[in-house]
Amino acid sequence: MKVLSYLILALAFVGCVLSEGEGEERARLLxxxxxxxxxxxxxxxxxxxxxxxxxxQAAAINVQLTDAGFSTEDFDIAGGQLQVKFDRIAPNxxxxxxxxxxxxxxxxxxxxxxxxxxxxxxxxxxxQIGYTSEPGEGGxxxxxxxxxxxxxxxxxxxxxxxxxxxxxxxxxxxxYNIKSKYATVPRGKKGRSD
Amino acid sequence: MFPGMKKLLLLLLLxxxxxxxxxxxxxxxxAQEDEVEGExxxxxxxxxxxxxxxxxxxxxxEGGEEEEEEEEEATAKGSPDADTVILFTKPVGSGxxxxxxxxxxxxxxxxxxxxxxxxxxxxxxxxRYPMDFNFYIQNFTAIPYNRAVKPRQEATVMYxxxxxEAFAARPLGLTVNLAYHDADGNAFLEAVFNQxxxxxxxxxxxxxxxxxxxxxMLAFSVxxxxxxxxxxxxxxxxxxxxxxxxxxxxxxxxDVDYDWLPKEVxxxxxxxxxxxxxxxxxxxxxxxx
Numbered sequence: 001m002k003v004l005s006y007l008i009l010a011l012a013f014v015g016c017v018l019s020e021g022e023g024e025e026r027a028r029l030l031x032x033x034x035x036x037x038x039x040x041x042x043x044x045x046x047x048x049x050x051x052x053x054x055x056x057q058a059a060a061i062n063v064q065l066t067d068a069g070f071s072t073e074d075f076d077i078a079g080g081q082l083q084v085k086f087d088r089i090a091p092n093x094x095x096x097x098x099x100x101x102x103x104x105x106x107x108x109x110x111x112x113x114x115x116x117x118x119x120x121x122x123x124x125x126x127x128q129i130g131y132t133s134e135p136g137e138g139g140x141x142x143x144x145x146x147x148x149x150x151x152x153x154x155x156x157x158x159x160x161x162x163x164x165x166x167x168x169x170x171x172x173x174x175x176y177n178i179k180s181k182y183a184t185v186p187r188g189k190k191g192r193s194d
Numbered sequence: 195m196f197p198g199m200k201k202l203l204l205l206l207l208l209x210x211x212x213x214x215x216x217x218x219x220x221x222x223x224x225a226q227e228d229e230v231e232g233e234x235x236x237x238x239x240x241x242x243x244x245x246x247x248x249x250x251x252x253x254x255x256e257g258g259e260e261e262e263e264e265e266e267e268a269t270a271k272g273s274p275d276a277d278t279v280i281l282f283t284k285p286v287g288s289g290x291x292x293x294x295x296x297x298x299x300x301x302x303x304x305x306x307x308x309x310x311x312x313x314x315x316x317x318x319x320x321x322r323y324p325m326d327f328n329f330y331i332q333n334f335t336a337i338p339y340n341r342a343v344k345p346r347q348e349a350t351v352m353y354x355x356x357x358x359e360a361f362a363a364r365p366l367g368l369t370v371n372l373a374y375h376d377a378d379g380n381a382f383l384e385a386v387f388n389q390x391x392x393x394x395x396x397x398x399x400x401x402x403x404x405x406x407x408x409x410x411m412l413a414f415s416v417x418x419x420x421x422x423x424x425x426x427x428x429x430x431x432x433x434x435x436x437x438x439x440x441x442x443x444x445x446x447x448x449d450v451d452y453d454w455l456p457k458e459v460x461x462x463x464x465x466x467x468x469x470x471x472x473x474x475x476x477x478x479x480x481x482x483x
Binding site for chain 2: 028029030031032034051053055113128129130131132133134
């Protein structure tokens with residue numbers, strides 16, 4: 001009797017699961033594009049990271065990530081690729097991809113979304129197209145301005161030191177002359193003779 | 195009796211799952227649709243965009259709850275052609291526990307299942323009082339996105355904010371609203387996230403506060419040592435000095451304290467006979483000439 005009731009429960013559970021799982025299983029990708037630099041400087045590296053999260057129930061197949069936002073006339077690619085392919089992203093998994101670019105000129109630049117295309121399940125032929133998040137507009141500072149703020153200023157300090165030499169040397173020489181004039185009298189004798 | 199019962203049960207066993215599997219989807223969907231309808235009855239408001247097919251999903255069911263609270267600020271709600279999903283990337287998890295004073299970041303995915311363009315306008319997040327979601331505790335900046343999503347495409351937007359440290363160890367209602375409109379100009383406001391979250395305090399080994407507490411304690415102990423040393427040494431001196439400080443006038447000439455003079459000077463003084471200062475001056479003048 002007991003066994004039977006358990007069986008009923010188990011079968012009912014199976015039935016429920018089956019009925020719930022009726023919906024088509026699809027992959028669902030969320031893609032984020034992040035710019036990791038605090039200062040965007042002309043001619044310096046900018047690290048751009050793409051992370052793709054699969055929040056669907058099925059694996060995403062042939063995920064292709066393409067970023068057309070960095071044109072070759074504005075940017076040099078210092079590392080990584082702007083077009084990358086992941087064969088498969090399992091459900092609840094995520095992948096990330098990093099590109100390092102160097103801006104060629106300064107000014108405001110609008111960082112736009114990259115495109116993600118994938119097949120939402122193993123046996124589906126349709127290609128889902130999605131877009132990553134947009135980091136938005138960022139100001140790229142001229143290298144000159146950045147350097148003025150953040151360089152160690154070695155050359156400036158050197159000039160400063162050179163300029164300071166006469167100002168320090170002249171009083172020192174004056175003092176040294178006076179000192180050597182009076183240092184000839186031995187102090188010990190003076191004390192005793194008094 | 196018993197064998198007959200067994201057969202009956204076995205039959206039931208076979209029939210029940212069959213019934214469930216054949217009409218299962220509809221059955222569960224009905225139950226949830228009922229819920230939504232019940233709420234709509236409660237509201238009894240002019241709701242144009244009633245969920246139809248997609249109403250069976252839990253996401254939209256939550257959305258239905260949310261719209262109850264959003265009623266007075268926006269009559270619009272999620273479009274049936276749009277599908278939204280939220281994912282907390284920082285901290286990773288369901289988003290029910292957020293660290294106080296640390297960056298919270300989430301992604302909102304938007305899928306256009308209709309045949310018209312959608313334009314994502316903005317996301318705004320706000321902390322509400324968990325007992326009464328109409329009571330705002332903190333509003334976060336609404337970030338404008340202005341992104342078009344074509345039919346059968348999807349887009350992701352990112353939003354991040356810092357929960358204030360003052361909210362540590364408190365439950366708060368977090369509401370994230372996604373505002374968008376379609377090509378016809380119908381505006382929608384969908385609650386992507388509407389839950390009570392708890393703000394947790396991350397305990398690090400060494401934060402600024404404790405560091406400076408230790409620095410202060412160290413400085414205080416050093417100060418105590420210095421003060422103690424000063425007090426002890428001055429106390430000892432006073433004991434010795436007290437005997438000497440007895441004013442005797444100039445009657446007793448030998449009673450002058452010469453302790454502070456170096457020995458050579460004392461010898462010098464003993465050797466040279468006492469003379470008046472005036473005479474001494476004359477002597478010095480003579481020697482310098």
